[in-house]
Amino acid sequence: MALPEHGEEQAGSVAVAEQQLPLRTDLTTLAAYVSDASIYRRKPHAVLEPRNVDEIRQGIALARQNNWPITGRGGGTSVAGNAIGEGLIIDTSRYFNQILEVDAERRVARVQPGVICDQLRDAAAEFGLTYGPDPSTHARCTIGGMVGNNACGSHSVAWGTAADNLVSMWVMLDDGREIELTPDGCSDPTIDAKLRDLRDNNLAMLRTELGRFPRQVSGYGLHYLLPEKGFDVARAFVGSEGTCGIITELTVTLVEKPRATALAVLAFPTVFDAAAASAGLRLPGVYTIEGMGSDLLGALRSKPGQQDAGRELPASETAGGWLFCETGADTREEAEGIAAALVAGLDGNLAASDIVLGAAEARALWRIREASAGIVTRLPDGGEAWPGWEDSAVPPEHLAEYLRDLYALMDESGLRGIPFGHFGEGCVHLRLSFDLYSDEGVAAYRRFMERAADIVAGYGGSLSGEHGDGRARSELLHKVFSKQAMRAFREFKTIFDPSGRFNPGVLVDPDAIDDRIRPGKAQRANELIPVHALSRDNGSFVAAVNRCVGVGACRSDVGSMCPSFQATGDEVHSTRGRARVLSEMLRGETIADGWRSTEVKDALDLCLSCKACSSECPVNVDMATYKSEFLNRFYHRRLRPMAHYTMGWLPLLMRYMHKVPGVIRLANAVLSVRWIEEVVKRLGGIEPKRRMIAFAPQTMTSWFRKRGAVSADTDGALKSVGSALLTGRGTVEPQRTVMLWPDTFSNFNSPAVGIAAVEVLEALGYNVIIPKKDVCCGLTWHSTGQLEQTKRVLTATLDALEPAIAANIPIVGLEPSCTVMLADECPELLPNDQRAKHLAKLMVTLAEIVDNHDGPWPFGQLDVPAVTQVHCHQEAKGSYDADASVLEKVGVCNDVVGAGCCGLAGNFGFEPGHFEISQTLAERELFPKIRGRADDTLVLADGFSCRTQVSQGTGVEAQHLAQVLRSALDAPTRPDAEASAKPAADGDGCCGGICGG
Structure with missing residues (x-):
């Protein structure tokens, strides 16, 4: 059936039935949509993910039949409660997201509202153009949502707000009609006439109260209706926050990107000095004037692994505030000259400055600013901070005074927060330590909001500078x-929406600012003491879940988080969606079964436990841990899926199989018969499309003990080593004893990896020992949520390792997931066992030992290219820097897969129902790179799961770093062997140019 054209009359002509629409009414979905990035909560009746305009029309008709309100939603990153509602949510981000046209000559683009900002920017970049508005959420916010909230971003100094970058749009009204809004009117004559009357009756007010400075975003943009603005109805509609209709198509302007840029980073004694200087920097060639204070840097450094963050900032230890001023021009010299002029003009006011020309260095600095919205939700001491007074704005010349008043009000109210934002336009982002769990705290929230609004009004400012008023500020307009x-x-809303159906409670007839706040007392109805210590959250599962404030970094297609969302595009399967479902479980209202809820289990089912969120999420949400906690409770005294037994208990199963002579060979022979393998998989609860893994006839530990070498004498080595010490995490003194960790997979499945590691370590001069008793990190029990058994396994392991721990012997991990389990999870599961904390400090990777080795260099040059899959746990909780350095030293030109998890993720890819998504994730980058590589290209993967995924998906056998280094022991050595053990100088090829690099 042909789709109707824009504006074609369809009201009443569509037979509306819920089953005709991709309508979602299940509790799991509804729970995932109860909030956006705000503090507010509204449970919808249904969620519609339309694929075309006709489905939007049907959805609106269905809402009209059921008397539901309608809320449009894009990326769901709204911080003021703009994108939530109690009726029908129309989410355009998943399917209604096509770029219809990019006209480089006219510098315009036509898009559907669900197009992601970066998606449009990438399409325009082909023509040297970009879309001007670029909020920090540009990797996941939609153009429709940006227009709805009049988003701006850091480059608005040069390119303006979303309104400034709009040409026209199509909007669907409550009766199903589509109307076009243009720079000179509305296609509907009746609406056009009413808008002209509205304008003519309010000319003086429109000229004096609205459009007074660039970031005056609060209310409706009625000043665009003025004659001098050309009666621009399209721009007047921008910032209406979904209260007047559903946008179905947009035509936006594109701007030319400067050919060259420079970044002037200006350090000031105080953040107030930075604010005072910002207004005077609005000069030709200046594209950004972004500000932040030293308190933001402190918050960033409080995050795990970020202790040295921001060291590249000028005067990073002494300055009180910074401005990031990007300059642009046709040449690098011109851009640098503009930046230098800024520095010279502020010479007497600066604490320090730096001009950054390199793209990588500038990108690293910008990441600090762009992560701010997430960083500041956790204060340096771990306390929670919330949006609400999120993005107020004043004329830029008043910013310093406004900031002083704001800090004074915070002190007086006993609140802490970290202001930052678009200082050049007077816009300040701020999240505050409100107590939203008690009635007294919520009352204090209201008092602060009212007083802050009075301060802004005193400066002629705006409650919102770019995110809209929503439920957080509409009552204060x-x-x-x-x-x-x-x-x-x-009157403006009524002209478009006489029934009041679209996003009620926002802007007009507003909800109270303290109405149905999401955290609240009710959220603790089902809180239980977790098995993990959750030390960063004071042992509270509620506080851990509330780390997710909804900024939506997990909805980005860039980076490693969140693989299941990247594969499905489903909000439920984002880290944020799962956090919302867990939050609803804790409340016990929408989801009534608590820790026994099948809705929560369904939401967590596609979580790969890859740990990416624990590092890539700005607030370090650790969904893998939350999933383990939930599964532990859900299956308490219940029969589990068979896969939890077969894979959860796999380490013990393989250990017992090896204790009976001949069993391993028999098992491999039997499982090589396909029909028997299929029966075994069915009985074991294994995904039918997977192949079974093979068992090694001889384990690594049995090979080691049969060598007869002195190094096999663990007890003797422990006595002789005395107090061998680490000189730092990942740095081992040479000629010392090290213990090789015999993880389950290197021991029972891939002993060649362990054998290669022993030979490499011995070639470096280390005395290698292994544990005398059986040990295990408990990973497979942990990932299947069998936490009490995990603790028993870890306790037994600590008992076995106690002599080595007492002797401070470095323990070398080969399997990244096991290394992370011992270094990060063990102390959280056994918080009162000091041996666990000590063990965590002793864990070291093979790459870290080799990279820091300063003795004779035993390796030759391989001079080969490689495709490398970094294990997701290593990427999230460790570092790949040492691995990259070592590979470069032995002449491996390394092409690292950037898509994150391989898709197998331990037991995940072997569980029924996960095969397709597992393959989808591998097909993003891993499989295509392997298939497209040259014949002599190595494939590297330290994780057993990753190697299994590669083998089963491409037929290629990937190697572990230990195996590559073992090969390098036999490789020819260049005359400058000592030099080859050091990183290449700038400009040197990593492998002599063999890969074309």
Whole structure:
């Protein structure tokens, strides 16, 4: 059936039935959509993910039949509660997201509202153009959402707000009609006439109260209706926050990117000095004037692994505030000259400055600023901070005074927060330590919001500078606008939405600012003491779940988080969606079964436990840990899926199999018969499309003990080593004893990896020992949520390792997931066992030992290219830097897969129902790179799961770093062997140019 054209009359002509629409009404989905990035909560009746305009029309008709309100939603990153509602949610981000046209000559693009900002920017970049607005959420926010909230971003100094970058749009009304809004009117004559009357009756007010400075975003943009603005109805509609209709198509302007840029990083004694200087920097060639204070840097450094963050900032230890001023021009010299002029003009006011020309260095600095919205939700001491007074704005010349008043109000109210933002335009982002769990705390929240609004009004400012008023500030609009302006706002909404169906409670007839706040007392109804210590959250599962404030970094297609969302595009399967479902479980209202809820289990089912969120999420949400906690409770005294037994208990199973002579060979022979393998998989609860893994006839530990070498004498080595010490995490003194960790997979499945590691370590001069008793990290029990058994396994392991721990012997891990388990999870599961904390400090990777080795260099040059899959746990909780350095030293030109998890993820890829998504994830980058590589290209993967995925998906056998280094022991050595053990100088090829690099 042909789709109707824009504006074609369809009201009443569509037979509306829920089963005709991709309508989602299950509790899991509804729970995932109860909030956005705000503090508010509204449970919807249904969620619609339309694929075309006709489905939007049907959805609106269905809402009309059921008397549901309608809320449009894009990326769901709204911080003011703009994208939530109690009726029908129309989410355009998943399917209604096509770029319809990029016209480089006219510098415009036509897009559907669900197009992601970066998606459009990438398409425009082909023509040297970009989309001007670029909020920090540009990797996941949609153009429709940006237009709905009049988003701006860091480059608005040069390119303006979303309104400034709009040409026209199509909007669907409550009766199913589509109307076009243009720079000179509305296609509907009746609406056009009413808007002209509204304008003509309020000319003086529109000219004096609205459009007074660039970031005055609160209310409706009625000043665009003025004659001098050309009666631009399209731009007047921008910032209406979904209260007037559903956007179905947008035509936006594109701008030319400067050919060259420079970044002037200006350090000031205080953040107030930075604010005072910012207004004077709005000069030609200046594209950003972003500000932040030293308290933001402190918050960033409080994050795990970020203790040295921001060292590249000028005066990073002494300055009180910084401005990031990007300059642009046709040449690098011109851009640098503009930046130098900025520095020279502020010479007497600066604490320090730096001009950054390199793209990588500038990108590293920008990451600090772009992560701010997430960073500041956790204060340096771990306390929670919330949006609400999120993005107020004042004329830039008043910013310093406003900031001083804001800090004074915070002190007086006993609140802590970290202001930052678009200082060049007077816009300040701020999250505060409100107590939203008690009635007294919520009352204090209201008092602060009302007083802050009075301060902003005193400076002629705006409650919102780019994110809209939403439920957080609409009630306060009367403090900054006259009664006449408020009446005009109401009339504007009524002209488009006479039934009041679209996003009620926002802007007009607003909800109270303290109405149905999400955290609240009710959220603790089902809280239980977790098995993990959750030390960063004071042992509270509620506080851990509330780390997710909804900024939506997990919805990005860039980076490693979140693989299941990247494969499905489903909000439920994002880290944020799962956090919302867990939060609803803790409340016990929408989801009534608590820790026994099948809805929560369904939401967590596609979580790969890859740990990416624990590092890539700005607030370090650790969904893998939350999933383990939930499964532990869900299956308490219940029969588990068979896969939890076969794979969870696999280490013990393989150990017992090896104790009976001939069993391993028999098992491999029997499982090589396909029909028997299929029966075994069915009985074991294994995904039918997977192949079974093979068992090694001889384990690594049995090979080691049969060698007869002195190094096999563990007890003797422990006595002789005395107090061998690490000189730092990942740095081992040469000629010392090290213990090789015999992880389950290197021991029972891939002993060649362990054998190669022993030979490499011995070639480096280390005395290698292994544990005398059986040990295990408990990973397979942990990932299947069998936490009490995990603790028993870890306790037994600590008992076995106690002599080595007492002797401070470095323990070398080969399997990244096991290394991370011992270094990170063990102390959290056994917080009162000091041996666990000590063990964590002793864990070291093979790459770290080799990279820091300063003795004779035993390796030759391989001079080969390689495709490398970094294990997701190593990427999330460790570092790949040492591995990259070592491979470079032995002449491996390394092409690292950037898509994150391989898709197998331990037991995940072997569980029924996960095969397709597992393959989808591998097909993002891993499999294509392997298939497209040259014949002599190595494939590297330290994780057993990763090697299994590669083998089963491509037929290629990947190697572990230990095996590559073992090969390098036999490789020819260049005359400059000592030099080859050091990283290549700038400009040197990593492998002599063999890969074309």
